[in-house]
Amino acid sequence: xxxxxxxxxxxxxxxxxxLTFVFVALFASYLAPxxxxxxxxxxxxxxxxxxxxGNWEYPLGTxxxxxxxxxxxxxxxxxxxxxxxxxxxxxxxIGLPLALLAGYYRGWVDEVIMRIADVFLSIPGLLLAIxxxxxxxxxxxxxxxxFTLASWAWATRTIRGEVLKIREIxxxxxxxxxxxxxxxxxxxxxxxxxxxxxxxxxALWVAIIILFEASLSFLGFSCSDTSWGWDLANGKxxxxxxxxxxxxxxxxxxxxxxxxxxxxxxxxxYLDVKLD
Amino acid sequence: xxxxxxxxSIYALLTLLGVTIVAFGLLNLQPGxxxxxxxxxxxxxxxxxxxxxxxxxxxxLLTRYIAFVGNLFRGNLQSxxxxxPAFSLLFERFPATVELTVAxxxxxxxxxxSTGIISAVKRDTAFDYSASALSLFGISMPDFxxxxxxxxxxxxxxxxxxxxxHGPVSFSQAVILxxxxxxxxxxxxxxxxxxxxxxxxSAHVIGVVTRVIRTSMLEEVNKEYVMVLRSxxxxxxxxxxxxxxxxxxxxxxxxxxMEFVKLLGGAVIVETVFGxxxxxxxxxxxxxxxxxPLVQAGIVFFSLFFVVVNLLVDLLYTFLDPRIRY
Numbered sequence: 001x002x003x004x005x006x007x008x009x010x011x012x013x014x015x016x017x018x019l020t021f022v023f024v025a026l027f028a029s030y031l032a033p034x035x036x037x038x039x040x041x042x043x044x045x046x047x048x049x050x051x052x053x054g055n056w057e058y059p060l061g062t063x064x065x066x067x068x069x070x071x072x073x074x075x076x077x078x079x080x081x082x083x084x085x086x087x088x089x090x091x092x093x094i095g096l097p098l099a100l101l102a103g104y105y106r107g108w109v110d111e112v113i114m115r116i117a118d119v120f121l122s123i124p125g126l127l128l129a130i131x132x133x134x135x136x137x138x139x140x141x142x143x144x145x146x147f148t149l150a151s152w153a154w155a156t157r158t159i160r161g162e163v164l165k166i167r168e169i170x171x172x173x174x175x176x177x178x179x180x181x182x183x184x185x186x187x188x189x190x191x192x193x194x195x196x197x198x199x200x201x202x203a204l205w206v207a208i209i210i211l212f213e214a215s216l217s218f219l220g221f222s223c224s225d226t227s228w229g230w231d232l233a234n235g236k237x238x239x240x241x242x243x244x245x246x247x248x249x250x251x252x253x254x255x256x257x258x259x260x261x262x263x264x265x266x267x268x269x270y271l272d273v274k275l276d
Numbered sequence: 277x278x279x280x281x282x283x284x285s286i287y288a289l290l291t292l293l294g295v296t297i298v299a300f301g302l303l304n305l306q307p308g309x310x311x312x313x314x315x316x317x318x319x320x321x322x323x324x325x326x327x328x329x330x331x332x333x334x335x336x337l338l339t340r341y342i343a344f345v346g347n348l349f350r351g352n353l354q355s356x357x358x359x360x361p362a363f364s365l366l367f368e369r370f371p372a373t374v375e376l377t378v379a380x381x382x383x384x385x386x387x388x389x390s391t392g393i394i395s396a397v398k399r400d401t402a403f404d405y406s407a408s409a410l411s412l413f414g415i416s417m418p419d420f421x422x423x424x425x426x427x428x429x430x431x432x433x434x435x436x437x438x439x440x441x442h443g444p445v446s447f448s449q450a451v452i453l454x455x456x457x458x459x460x461x462x463x464x465x466x467x468x469x470x471x472x473x474x475x476x477x478s479a480h481v482i483g484v485v486t487r488v489i490r491t492s493m494l495e496e497v498n499k500e501y502v503m504v505l506r507s508x509x510x511x512x513x514x515x516x517x518x519x520x521x522x523x524x525x526x527x528x529x530x531x532x533x534m535e536f537v538k539l540l541g542g543a544v545i546v547e548t549v550f551g552x553x554x555x556x557x558x559x560x561x562x563x564x565x566x567x568x569p570l571v572q573a574g575i576v577f578f579s580l581f582f583v584v585v586n587l588l589v590d591l592l593y594t595f596l597d598p599r600i601r602y
Contacts, residue, residue: 126545
């Protein structure tokens with residue numbers, strides 16, 4: 001697998017960006033040149049190091065409160081990473097069992113689960129999320145739970161589609177004829193065959209949740225004082241005088257999401273999963 | 277066929293019922309006193325008591341839910357900050373959101389159909405590779421960042437487009453002015469304001485739809501009918517556009533309808549970035565003002581739209597592919 005990954009340029013670039021991102025998040029306190037929250041008001045809105053009025057002490061410049069943008073971006077990677085992984089993990093944790101039940105048993109179990117899923121699929125997730133987060137105070141836990149609530153249905157629907165296909169394959173019937181119980185069939189025959197789609201879904205969903213978190217922060221509901229979306233929103237007020245704040249924080253979000261999409265795309269081809 | 281329509285309509289009604297429960301639960305099923313939450317940290321006890329009475333919070337949950345649904349469907353749900361019925365506010369703002377989403381969809385349809393078809397026909401060429409890379413860019417681009425960057429380049433540096441707002445007239449007003457008075461200026465002004473937000477909103481759709489069209493077209497390439505059409509001497513153009521593309525339309529229609537609805541949600545962000553006075557901006561302002569009745573009405577409004585569009589799309593399938601019978 002690793003050999004094939006190294007041969008595909010998209011997958012290679014994607015995984016390298018992701019590894020860098022994880023590395024930066026893990027060692028933020030060693031890598032950041034400044035404290036991300038220290039305000040030096042005499043050094044407000046300094047442009048990036050390479051520009052004329054720049055200063056290499058602040059390689060990417062400073063924001064409106066004189067905080068070092070590079071350090072803020074380095075620390076901001078933590079929030080994106082944690083929420084992305086927790087949120088996508090929680091979605092799969094809820095979505096996978098429900099998908100197995102709905103897709104395998106069909107009938108009323110399927111009807112009940114999918115009708116509830118329909119409700120959540122029909123509500124714009126971002127709107128539900130900001131409406132809830134404004135009431136509940138954003139913390140890492142509450143934001144993760146809210147994303148899960150707003151998006152578990154997508155996991156359920158995607159994986160259920162796969163389960164429906166698997167249960168029609170002959171080996172399931174053979175297992176039934178051999179007298180295997182339902183739970184045994186689900187655990188032994190269905191679940192292993194959903195691993196591919198679950199992995200691809202998770203990779204793409206981490207990207208979606210990172211975008212989601214950034215959107216939420218952009219709208220002013222950030223669960224941390226260092227978040228890329230939050231910096232982007234603050235930078236937008238100074239867009240005509242200090243272009244670098246919004247530009248670099250958005251670039252960070254874009255790169256990570258792009259890398260996850262590259263990797264997810266490759267995983268989809270490699271694991272031969274069809275995602276609709 | 278009619279049994280299918282009946283069943284689908286029942287599902288749609290059930291979904292809407294579920295949505296009203298979620299919208300109601302948003303305020304009433306979470307821990308904490310809704311009145312205290314709505315009034316925020318600086319509320320006085322009297323204020324909370326008064327609001328509790330206004331929201332009838334001392335009555336049982338079920339009674340309140342029934343009253344909520346009743347108000348909702350009679351259009352009586354009152355916005356707290358505007359002191360107006362919530363639905364009339366939503367309908368007032370809806371045209372601006374429709375202008376934006378329809379414009380974004382049109383841009384996306386033109387760009388992604390041409391790119392998707394060419395990519396599939398010229399598979400594995402430089403064009404195909406760059407198109408697929410660009411579609412992934414579109415999918416990964418946070419819309420609030422793209423919007424901000426477009427403002428930076430086209431409004432701040434180049435000063436070609438306005439950075440903010442909707443301009444003086446709506447699309448329908450602009451058309452009326454153009455037809456009745458030959459007023460071209462307002463018509464141009466409308467599109468001048470619309471350009472950047474619509475472009476921002478379309479990026480993601482372009483990415484998604486281009487990929488779907490390409491895959492869907494590639495599935496047709498090796499089918500026998502294509503060979504038959506070619507061997508009977510039809511021009512390649514006709515084969516591709518009239519036959520292959522038409523046969524690959526079903527997934528395209530599905531994805532377009534899904535994206536249309538996602539766009540309405542995405543409008544929340546884009547409208548905030550550009551100060552576009554649509555439903556999305558109304559929702560963000562309502563949430564910031566803790567005007568939750570308006571938010572609840574908004575949630576129901578969006579899902580109602582989603583459910584109706586989905587129902588229509590399902591019916592459209594039978595026209596696109598006469599082989600589909602329910």
